Amino acid sequence: MTAVAATAWDVARIRDDFPILLQRLAGDRPLVYLDTAATAQKPQVVVDKVVEALTLYNSNVHRGIHQLGDRMTTELEAARETIQRFLNAAEPDEVVFTSGTTMALNLVAHGWARKFLKPGDEILVNEMEHHANLVPWQLAAQATGAVLQYLPLTADGRLDLSQLDQHLSDRTKLVAVTGMSNVLGTINSIGELARRAHSVGAKIVVDAAQSVPHQATDVRALDVDFLAFSGHKLYGPTGVGVLYARRELLEAMDPFLAGGHMIREVFHDHSTWADPPAKFEAGTAPFVEAVALGAAVEYVTTLGFDRIHAQEQALLEHANRLLSAIPGVTIYGPGIEHKGAIISFTVDGVHPHDLADLLDREGVAIRAGHHCTMPLHDRLQLAATARASLAFYNTHEEVETLAVAIRNARRVFRLPD
Amino acid sequence: VKPAVSDRLADIYDEHVLDHFESPYHKGRLACASCEHSDRNPICGDQITVQLQINDGKVAEAYFDGKGCAISQAAASMLCEHVEGKTLDQLQQMAAKDMLELLQVPLTPSRQKCGLLAWKVLKTLVYAQTHPPGPSTTDPGAGR
Numbered sequence: 001m002t003a004v005a006a007t008a009w010d011v012a013r014i015r016d017d018f019p020i021l022l023q024r025l026a027g028d029r030p031l032v033y034l035d036t037a038a039t040a041q042k043p044q045v046v047v048d049k050v051v052e053a054l055t056l057y058n059s060n061v062h063r064g065i066h067q068l069g070d071r072m073t074t075e076l077e078a079a080r081e082t083i084q085r086f087l088n089a090a091e092p093d094e095v096v097f098t099s100g101t102t103m104a105l106n107l108v109a110h111g112w113a114r115k116f117l118k119p120g121d122e123i124l125v126n127e128m129e130h131h132a133n134l135v136p137w138q139l140a141a142q143a144t145g146a147v148l149q150y151l152p153l154t155a156d157g158r159l160d161l162s163q164l165d166q167h168l169s170d171r172t173k174l175v176a177v178t179g180m181s182n183v184l185g186t187i188n189s190i191g192e193l194a195r196r197a198h199s200v201g202a203k204i205v206v207d208a209a210q211s212v213p214h215q216a217t218d219v220r221a222l223d224v225d226f227l228a229f230s231g232h233k234l235y236g237p238t239g240v241g242v243l244y245a246r247r248e249l250l251e252a253m254d255p256f257l258a259g260g261h262m263i264r265e266v267f268h269d270h271s272t273w274a275d276p277p278a279k280f281e282a283g284t285a286p287f288v289e290a291v292a293l294g295a296a297v298e299y300v301t302t303l304g305f306d307r308i309h310a311q312e313q314a315l316l317e318h319a320n321r322l323l324s325a326i327p328g329v330t331i332y333g334p335g336i337e338h339k340g341a342i343i344s345f346t347v348d349g350v351h352p353h354d355l356a357d358l359l360d361r362e363g364v365a366i367r368a369g370h371h372c373t374m375p376l377h378d379r380l381q382l383a384a385t386a387r388a389s390l391a392f393y394n395t396h397e398e399v400e401t402l403a404v405a406i407r408n409a410r411r412v413f414r415l416p417d
Numbered sequence: 418v419k420p421a422v423s424d425r426l427a428d429i430y431d432e433h434v435l436d437h438f439e440s441p442y443h444k445g446r447l448a449c450a451s452c453e454h455s456d457r458n459p460i461c462g463d464q465i466t467v468q469l470q471i472n473d474g475k476v477a478e479a480y481f482d483g484k485g486c487a488i489s490q491a492a493a494s495m496l497c498e499h500v501e502g503k504t505l506d507q508l509q510q511m512a513a514k515d516m517l518e519l520l521q522v523p524l525t526p527s528r529q530k531c532g533l534l535a536w537k538v539l540k541t542l543v544y545a546q547t548h549p550p551g552p553s554t555t556d557p558g559a560g561r
Contacts, residue, residue: 351485354486354487368461381465383463384462384486
């Protein structure tokens, strides 16, 4: 904290890196972007990297025996190494480029789960998972005869680790868990879950789409087997994501998508596979996006996760305090000491969809809906919630604007102050 | 702090919409409906059930039930009020623009999904009534 205080967080300078944040919306209102958990805005260095790749050395990777092809391939592999260091993976070849978190998790569900799970095996999930880290396991269970087990949540929306023993056994082959809930903001104890999973011989797969942008991720310190995230939530482009997996797992797994680049040799009736990561990168990779994701990772690494985390937690504390003081507001999830920079809430008498619409009129962009977590919303007995998600480029003034806009929305619905 | 309502006077949350939302017409269940149909907007979770009691090809009573935003619920209320006394023939003629005209407020494409949910439920229901024996009007996924 002292290091952070010593280097004051100059949010105005940070915002200059994000031209989209500087625009005015209808009615000359400034944009208050509180929807980073849906997709993060892109710093200019990422936009520049896309333009650079497209205008200077666009060429298919791993193919062209020419200068452009060499340059793009070099850039792509440099991005892979940047991501390897970012995750502290043992080697670059443990970084598989995918189209995003969803594809990365499906890759594990097809390449690993369908190959290794047997009838009666168990997959431990829980109700806070995004559909992307739940539905692939439902399908894998149906295909293999494995069974889903649900680790209960506490009343305040954390994993109930006191019940872990009852739900983990030698039947458990996989623990699928989010690093940070995209609704409740809950940050899960991945290191402890990995240790407990391994103690019964299970693997752990982490949906890190929400956690990777907010805190340092060390796959070796956490000792996770699989970890997936998306580029676009990490200030990078859409269409690219990453699956990290330990080398021996990637070697043991079956390919997911088949086609070009993932083969060693193709015969008339069968084929053999390339080594990882190529084995899982069939077809033309989103190489421009992957190169720009490397730039995004360098950008957040340079800012530093200590400072990012400190700024975001300060914004979260502020938002939590202001929203709690508004009549009729209910905030979901645990106390801020257990969560990242996401606040999901409802306002009595104002449907989240109406709230999002009214906030938009004041330039405040939030998300409303079930956020791809229908089982969690069933548990909360809600069809929808409103969600404000914060990033290091947000300001305390924006948090205040959010609170004022919620109060104004209540007035539109004729609710007393 | 003064609410920024000046630019909302001609806006979608006008008295007409809020009145229907707060005091809906025929929200509830009919004891003996001739037919009913439910659907939901999978994106936002809005959910509407429309029930009709039909006598001699005319809507004697229309009720709706559901959960959702002010636009979807107000639209359902306006629709129930509008369709009573109409023939099934007339309901078949009712187009999306007629529903949007009932609402009287301008809706962006994303909010039109809310404003048209009850109308879509009604159209499916009427289609099933006018195309017997037809498939079941109850969508197995609609109760979610």
